[in-house]
Amino acid sequence: MSSQMNMELIKDQFSTPVLFVSGRIDAAAAQVLKAECAASRDTGCQRLVVSLADVTFVSSSGLGSFLVISEEFKDAGGSVVFAAPVRSVRHVLKLLNLDQFLDLAPDVESALDLVPA
Amino acid sequence: MTVRTGRTKARRVVSMRLIVSTTAAALVALCVIGVGAVSEKNTREMLVSEVEARLMLEASNLANLSADALLDDFPELTLNPVVTDIQEKRPDLVVVTVLDHQERIKGHADVRMHGKGLALLDSLAPVETRLELDAGEDFLGNGHLLVAAVDARHADGQRLGRAVVGLRRATLEALVMQARRQLLMVSAVLLGISLLASVLLMRQLLRPVDTLRKGLERIGHGDLNSPMHMNDRTELGLLADTVDDMAARIRDSQRDMVEKERLAHEMDLARDIQLSLLPKTHAVAGDFVIEGAYQAAAEVGGDFFDVFELPDGRFGCFIADVAGKGLGGCLVTSMMAVLTRSQRDRYASPRDLLIALEEGLVPQLAPGVFVTAFYGILDADSGVLSYASAAHSPLLVYRAENGAVERFETRGIPIGAVRGGALAATLQDEEIVLAPGDLALQYTDGLNEAPQAHTQEEFGFDRIVTAMTETSGAGRSKLLNALQMQTTRWCGHQPQSDDLTLLAISREGAVHKRVTDRLSGFSSDEDLLDNLLHALHLKLNADLDHMDEIGRWIETTPGLAGIPDEEKTLLETGLFEICANIAEHGYGGDTHRSLDIWWQPDAEAEVSGEADRSLLQGHFLIRDRGAPFDPSDWSPPDLEDKANRLKGRGLGMLVVDKLASDKTYLPGTAVGNLYLVRFRSLADSEKGEEIYV
Numbered sequence: 001m002s003s004q005m006n007m008e009l010i011k012d013q014f015s016t017p018v019l020f021v022s023g024r025i026d027a028a029a030a031q032v033l034k035a036e037c038a039a040s041r042d043t044g045c046q047r048l049v050v051s052l053a054d055v056t057f058v059s060s061s062g063l064g065s066f067l068v069i070s071e072e073f074k075d076a077g078g079s080v081v082f083a084a085p086v087r088s089v090r091h092v093l094k095l096l097n098l099d100q101f102l103d104l105a106p107d108v109e110s111a112l113d114l115v116p117a
Numbered sequence: 118m119t120v121r122t123g124r125t126k127a128r129r130v131v132s133m134r135l136i137v138s139t140t141a142a143a144l145v146a147l148c149v150i151g152v153g154a155v156s157e158k159n160t161r162e163m164l165v166s167e168v169e170a171r172l173m174l175e176a177s178n179l180a181n182l183s184a185d186a187l188l189d190d191f192p193e194l195t196l197n198p199v200v201t202d203i204q205e206k207r208p209d210l211v212v213v214t215v216l217d218h219q220e221r222i223k224g225h226a227d228v229r230m231h232g233k234g235l236a237l238l239d240s241l242a243p244v245e246t247r248l249e250l251d252a253g254e255d256f257l258g259n260g261h262l263l264v265a266a267v268d269a270r271h272a273d274g275q276r277l278g279r280a281v282v283g284l285r286r287a288t289l290e291a292l293v294m295q296a297r298r299q300l301l302m303v304s305a306v307l308l309g310i311s312l313l314a315s316v317l318l319m320r321q322l323l324r325p326v327d328t329l330r331k332g333l334e335r336i337g338h339g340d341l342n343s344p345m346h347m348n349d350r351t352e353l354g355l356l357a358d359t360v361d362d363m364a365a366r367i368r369d370s371q372r373d374m375v376e377k378e379r380l381a382h383e384m385d386l387a388r389d390i391q392l393s394l395l396p397k398t399h400a401v402a403g404d405f406v407i408e409g410a411y412q413a414a415a416e417v418g419g420d421f422f423d424v425f426e427l428p429d430g431r432f433g434c435f436i437a438d439v440a441g442k443g444l445g446g447c448l449v450t451s452m453m454a455v456l457t458r459s460q461r462d463r464y465a466s467p468r469d470l471l472i473a474l475e476e477g478l479v480p481q482l483a484p485g486v487f488v489t490a491f492y493g494i495l496d497a498d499s500g501v502l503s504y505a506s507a508a509h510s511p512l513l514v515y516r517a518e519n520g521a522v523e524r525f526e527t528r529g530i531p532i533g534a535v536r537g538g539a540l541a542a543t544l545q546d547e548e549i550v551l552a553p554g555d556l557a558l559q560y561t562d563g564l565n566e567a568p569q570a571h572t573q574e575e576f577g578f579d580r581i582v583t584a585m586t587e588t589s590g591a592g593r594s595k596l597l598n599a600l601q602m603q604t605t606r607w608c609g610h611q612p613q614s615d616d617l618t619l620l621a622i623s624r625e626g627a628v629h630k631r632v633t634d635r636l637s638g639f640s641s642d643e644d645l646l647d648n649l650l651h652a653l654h655l656k657l658n659a660d661l662d663h664m665d666e667i668g669r670w671i672e673t674t675p676g677l678a679g680i681p682d683e684e685k686t687l688l689e690t691g692l693f694e695i696c697a698n699i700a701e702h703g704y705g706g707d708t709h710r711s712l713d714i715w716w717q718p719d720a721e722a723e724v725s726g727e728a729d730r731s732l733l734q735g736h737f738l739i740r741d742r743g744a745p746f747d748p749s750d751w752s753p754p755d756l757e758d759k760a761n762r763l764k765g766r767g768l769g770m771l772v773v774d775k776l777a778s779d780k781t782y783l784p785g786t787a788v789g790n791l792y793l794v795r796f797r798s799l800a801d802s803e804k805g806e807e808i809y810v
Contacts, residue, residue: 004665027661027697057668057686060694060772064765067756071763088686091799095775101762 005029005055007036016047016115018083018108022054025062033062037069037080046078049111053084063098070102079103083111134323141315146308153304160296166247168289169256169263172282173248175210176265179203179280183215183224184269187277192217193231196224203282212237212264212283218276235281237262253279261286325353332360341368387447388413391421394454399593400424402432403497404553405624409436410597412563412604412617419446419488420561420616421454428462432497435461436509436620437490438561440531445486452481453488467492467505468544475507475532475540487533491559495622500551502622505544507532510560511578515585517554522582525549556593556623558585563617564600570609580607593621595774598752606755653677653716659700659741660708667692667714676718676735684799691776691796694769695739703743703790712741736779736795745784 005023017040025033040048050069052058066082073080081103085093093099105111179199186195192215200213204226207213214235215224222230241257241264248256253268253276264283268276325347332345341364347357392411399408409422419439427433435457439449456477457470464470470492478488491512493504504512506527514523529544551557558581567576584603588595597619604617655670657663668689671677677688696712704710718735753774754767761767773780779795 024665026664026693057689057693059690059697060769061765063768063772066765067762068765071759086683086686088683088690088799091683091687092690092772092775096768096771097756101756 014112016049016112017045018049018051020051024057025055026059027061030061030065034065034068041076047115048080049083051083051108058089066102081105081111081114083108134319138316138319142312145311145315149304149308157297157300161293164293164296169246169248172265176267176280176282180267180269183280184277187217187269192223200224201226209284209288210282211285214281217278325349329357336364387444391447396424405497406593407434407622408593410619412601414613414616419450420618421450422618422620432495433461434493434620436559437488439488466546467494467503468546471505471507471544472541479533479536482533487531489531501548502551503546503548505546513558515556520589522585551624553624559620561618563615567604567608569607570611576604576607592625593623597621655714657712659704659710659712661697661700664693674716687799688796691773694772698769699741702746703741714739736793739792740789742789745790
């Protein structure tokens with residue numbers, strides 16, 4: 001199975017909840033990620049940082065899920081920042097011009113600065 | 118009454134005439150009865166008052182007449198004839214008597230009563246009356262009689278006696294009854310006349326309702342040609358006129374609709390004919406690929422293009438634009454297509470073919486209709502494109518050598534614009550050479566003149582040149598897609614006003630040629646497979662859950678294992694997207710199918726051993742046996758559109774498109790669908806721009 005993605009949502013340690021994602025984001029994992037973010041949003045969390053530091057691979061479904069998550073948070077009046085993508089992921093994000101539509105930050109700290117508490 | 122109305126079941130209806138007539142009659146009856154009842158009461162009171170007044174008057178007269186007689190010694194002699202006369206004249210008066218001041222009878226019709234008292238008086242008592250009684254006047258009665266008694270007085274006021282006059286109550290009742298009967302009779306007659314009049318009036322007024330119903334039923338059955346023409350001066354007549362007008366308007370709009378549908382059907386036919394004239398796929402000539410694109414306007418237009426191989430092995434590329442849309446333009450286009458196909462093999466010179474076309478077309482063209490056309494003949498071996506242009510758009514050529522776009526203006530006049538051989542004098546064959554990587558673009562004015570929705574600014578040449586530069590080296594599919602997408606976005610939501618036709622002649626086939634050469638070099642499928650097996654191979658289940666095998670394969674494949682990790686991830690990403698696309702679309706999710714990936718390092722790199730380990734020097738061949746997918750049919754999702762971002766789909770091919778430096782798709786070969794792809798290295802393509810906000 002390729003759904004080798006893990007997630008951990010840390011709520012209390014930071015000013016904004018941070019979702020630490022690790023592993024590979026393929027089509028199946030992208031669904032899980034979207035569901036997790038939607039659940040977090042539904043519980044009233046309007047701002048979220050998604051840490052991609054330990055994500056080694058993102059498929060197009062994963063990239064698509066970033067767009068969906070970002071738009072859904074914006075629609076709900078909130079925002080989501082994707083933090084610390086590795087070089088290859090960063091490269092693909094840039095190639096596809098997705099940086100125009102996503103809020104990206106080089107690390108979690110900068111991401112927290114971007115999201116007003 | 119039972120009425121059947123159209124498709125609905127028969128239903129019982131209550132006649133409006135009956136309801137209105139009955140209601141009117143009931144109201145009239147109520148009025149008459151009410152008025153009758155009030156009248157009867159008034160009449161009775163009036164009659165009673167009159168009878169009482171007359172009784173009192175009789176008594177007063179008798180009292181006046183009796184006053185002098187009562188002073189006589191024998192008043193009976195005078196009063197008897199008076200009383201008798203009164204009773205003869207008024208037989209209804211049962212009591213006519215004159216009493217003296219001692220209440221003894223002095224005047225009576227029966228002389229035997231003279232001198233006696235009037236016993237009757239004891240049974241009488243005052244009764245209610247409307248008369249205003251003076252002093253000395255009494256109005257008395259009992260169960261049977263009504264009596265008026267008036268004092269007879271001397272001129273000096275002395276009371277001398279009194280006159281008593283009475284009648285039976287029954288007499289009064291008889292009078293009242295008679296009056297009531299007359300009143301009833303009059304009321305009945307009035308009631309009868311009123312009822313009859315109201316029924317007749319309502320029947321007359323509501324008669325048009327039937328006509329209206331029948332008229333509406335006719336309309337309901339689709340008969341719109343039988344107006345009611347109702348000559349009625351009431352509102353119902355007005356309603357009938359409105360219904361007649363409505364039917365006439367429905368008839369007119371039905372006629373218009375049928376006409377529009379007929380026209381639309383003809384337009385559809387014309388469009389089908391026009392589309393059937395266009396080439397269905399791209400043509401490959403040596404390492405040239407010639408491909409056209411056609412985007413129809415809302416209305417059938419007059420664009421046309423064709424690509425064909427000539428008997429001498431060269432390729433003809435024809436594009437034309439008929440001035441005039443609609444069926445007329447389409448007919449001219451069809452004629453031109455037929456003429457081109459019948460004449461093209463006869464002429465080695467583009468100029469000569471255009472002149473021949475003019476000779477064939479002009480007799481058929483209506484005045485004012487003309488055609489601009491470009492005809493090029495490509496020699497794929499030498500790369501020479503000879504062409505002539507009858508006032509068609511300038512030819513644009515992207516030069517791979519320096520990345521510039523050259524523009525070649527034309528000199529000819531349009532076919533049919535000036536008759537009598539003027540075209541031949543202006544046309545001339547020109548020649549250009551297309552080097553590897555070069556791309557020549559021809560198009561109709563639907564491209565450069567595409568108007569922007571709000572400003573009406575034209576798309577213009579600069580934007581075409583920019584698109585050519587931006588897609589430089591990425592092949593004709595990319596350019597054609599980019600131009601179509603950009604013009605669509607440029608025009609916004611307004612309907613496309615003109616056909617958009619593009620024709621690209623691209624010398625892009627370096628990779629393509631290598632594959633075709635490679636494939637044509639094998640004597641059989643087995644031969645080809647044997648050769649492919651020498652490459653480094655991965656057989657992969659078409660199962661999205663097992664695609665991570667690609668990453669493991671890269672890790673263990675010589676020539677790939679040594680590249681930096683980030684390169685490997687990008688490579689895996691590119692291959693993953695191609696394979697996922699095949700699994701999802703080519704195989705429709707059937708996880709039992711499989712596909713193959715071969716890594717073929719470039720021969721030069723292997724031989725020289727000079728490979729820079731950070732660069733990918735080789736290509737991947739991916740083979741599947743599913744439904745073919747033509748990447749040139751694909752266009753990237755417009756992420757400016759929020760709806761597309763919310764879908765989050767369609768990015769897979771975009772990833773491949775951006776990561777690949779060179780890709781060729783060969784669908785439906787003897788060994789399956791082949792996809793040959795070379796990836797850019799990270800160092801080669803990284804823009805190094807900051808992505809963070």
